[in-house]
Amino acid sequence: MTSTRETGIERFFEFSLLGMLASGYLAVLGSGYLDAPTAILVALGMAARALIVSGRLRLHLPPAVVSALTLAYIGFYIGDYFYLSREFVTATVRLVFFLAVVKLLTASTGRDYFYVKVIAFLELLAASILSADANYSLFLALFLVFGVATFASGEILRSARRAETLVRSGQRRVGWRLSGLTASTVLGIFILTAGLFIILPRTARAAFQRLIPERYHLPGFAGEVRLGEIGELKMRDTAVMHVKIADSWQPRPLKWRGAALSNFDGKRWFNASNMARAWKVDRGVLSLIPVEERLRFQSPRLSYEVVMREITSDALFFAGVPEWIQIGIPLVIQTPTDSFRAGFTPDHLRYLVSALVEQDRHPFYRGEPLKPALRAQHLALPRLDPRISQLALEVSAKATSEAAKAYGLDKYLRESFGYTIELPRETSADPIAHFLFERRKGHCEYFASSLAVMLRAVGIPSRVVTGFQSGVYNPLSGWFLIRASDAHSWVEAFVEGRGWITLDPTPPDPNPPSVTFGSRLQLYADAVQVLWQDWVLGYDFERQLTLAARVEQSSRDFQARWIDGAYERWARRLQSGTATAKRHGWKAAIFIALVAAAAMLGPLAWRKWKAMRRVRRVKRGQVSASDATMLYERMLEVMRQRGMEKPFWVTPAEFAGKLGQSESSAVVDSFTQAYNQLRFGQRTEAAARMVALLDRLERL
Secondary structure, eight states, X not given: OOOHHHHHHHHHHHHHHHHXXXXXXXXXXXXXXXXXXXXXHHXXXXXXXXXHHTTSOOOOOOHHHHHHHHHHHHHHHHHIIIIISOOHHHHHHHHHHHHHHHHXXXXXXXXXXXXXXXXXXXXXXXXXXXXXXXXXXXXXXXXXXXXHHHHHHHHHHHHHHOOSOSOOOOOTTHHHHHHHHHHHHHHHHHHHHHIIIIIHHHHHHHHHTTTSOOSOOOTTSSSEEETTHHHHHTTOOOEEXXXXXXXXXXXXXXXXXEEEEOEEOSSEEEOOOOOOEEEEOBTTEEEOSOHHHXXXXXXXXXXXXXXXXXXXXXXXXXXXXXXXXEESSSEEEEOTTSOEEOSSOOSSOEEEEEEEOOBTTBOOOOSOOOOHHHHHHTTOOOSOOHHHHHHHHHHTTTOOSHHHHXXXXXXXXXXXXXEOOOOOSSOOSSHHHHIIIIIOEEOHHHHHHXXXXXXXXXXXXXXXXXEEOOOEEETTTTEEEEEGGGEEEEEEEEETTTEEEEEOOOOOOSSOOOOOHHHHHHHHHHHHHHHHIIIIITOOHHHHHHHHHHHHHHHHHHHHHHHHHHHHHHHHHXXXXXXXXXXXXXXXXXXXXXXXXXXXXXXXXXXXXXXXHHHHHHHTTOOOTHHHHHXXXXXXXXXXXXTOOOOTXXXXXXXXXXXXXXXXXXXXXXXXXXXXXXXXXXXXXXXXXXXXXXXXXXXX
8 A cells, every 4th residue: 555655755746747847838838839729738638637646537548549649640740740830840849749748648657757757858948949038947947946856756756665675785985975966966957957048049040940930920021911911910919129229319209110012902012023222231231321421411310229039021120211230141132112121031130220310301312303113103003992082182182282282181191080900890892992981990001001092192102111110118128129019000202302201190099008017017028038138049259248348347447446445444454453463463373273173173072072971971870761862873873884874764673673694783783672671661771781882883
């Protein structure tokens, strides 16, 4: 029958093992690569195992059922790889979690538990490859805690179930061997932690980027956007990028321009032309406006740093017109609509920008008229509801210039229609007409598209721009947090003599998000994420030098302040203390040495003296029952020095019986009998016999 102690250890072991598996599961779940059905299935499997371990659920899967499920999933894995996910890593991660659930629900032997440990480690390894977020460090810490608990409790459980001799002899220098084992274990954990926490998150993406699918799809910045996609994007709070503005002058609001689209077919905006210009980045710096031309612009300059998250778009986002860019890629592609792309999907791209910012509706015009082909392209309209053109002509009838017409149409849309992020419940053959004449409310996409169409209807070239609003400033990190919900669309119109001007007809949100505890908590989480990105994933050689320079400068500043204030006091004390040290220094040294020796050896000497005093008292015949315990502990100390240690759960008689046949075992057996007589029989004459046997044992 299983003992209560063994049952408690077994339950602790199983819960610890479940914690290991749950830590790996949560790490992968936090990476964003686990699909909802798999996440729910694994969570249900873990909950079922927790109920089984706690005794609240009885579940037994026959081996035939397990084999059938495994064979079925092998076929599903092949179909998943070729037809569903079409990604090796995604299909393999699902396979690992399927095996985790099956083994978790059927584990009953030591081999099964070993497989579960391996699967838990594979989960954490997968998370270290897939995850680039700070929450990985939390799940790694949980995994290590549950891992230590699992292996320790598993070892205790195996020892409790093992039928073997409880006392071992010949184990010399046990303390040193145990210390060595502890040191090697700690070193192994440190190496493993360093590898998972530092190395893999920074290098695994580069090593496996061909296998790992992109995590977050960002529609509207890949050369095409359908009406409604930006609205769907605004419902998500996923972080897209972080921006740090270096200048004290910060215009409000900033628009982060990503893509400009010139062609419209009634339901989607896109770019039909593939003509683009490739700029070669020279030594990490790209100059887009010649120095002599920059002097003509009197607009304020804005310097900022952008850190992109992992998204599917290769668009580069800028506020204002970039003068120069410092970026770590070989080429930057400029499209015919004056947007910029990396040419490939970047991975945590970081770049510095110096840009010219519009002020008071004065754009940057280089005096270049719009070419006829581009003008025709930016005026082209599909077959639309004729009421749209009629409305545009009516609104702009009193305007005397192109600029007045553009600003008038912009004001009309902003003041006459309502804002909402709710998508239309039904599709329409002409979404713009439905917005203008029936629904009369919508989000930025519909406002921008309507303005662009109405501008073209009155003969003003226009295009729709997709990007982001300013974002939220996080005072904890000093960075602007720009999320998917900050996605925005606006319009650029070409006015003769002024060039491309920016128009934003979208009215403000009547229900802006309020500051809540949850929003403050998000700022704290974002600050941790920025710290993780800067000093873990982005902790390259350049940042090492930066950190070293800061530490050195701080050390110098501290030393300067400290030395300036204390130098004179130290000099005076040193002068007055030098003579005293020469006279009494040797006395102080001897005193300090004696105090140190007393502190280190005093407690041990005190215990030895008390033990010897009690032994002498026993020899004089002054005996009490408690002296039996003192003498027995001295005997155990002698045996411990010889490599034979008594477990705490073994009785003295059992210990003496396990020593085998030897002269020492005969002495211990007689000593144990005398101990029992004195301790429990109150026979004081046994004390002298215990002292004699102890002396004999020490001489052997």
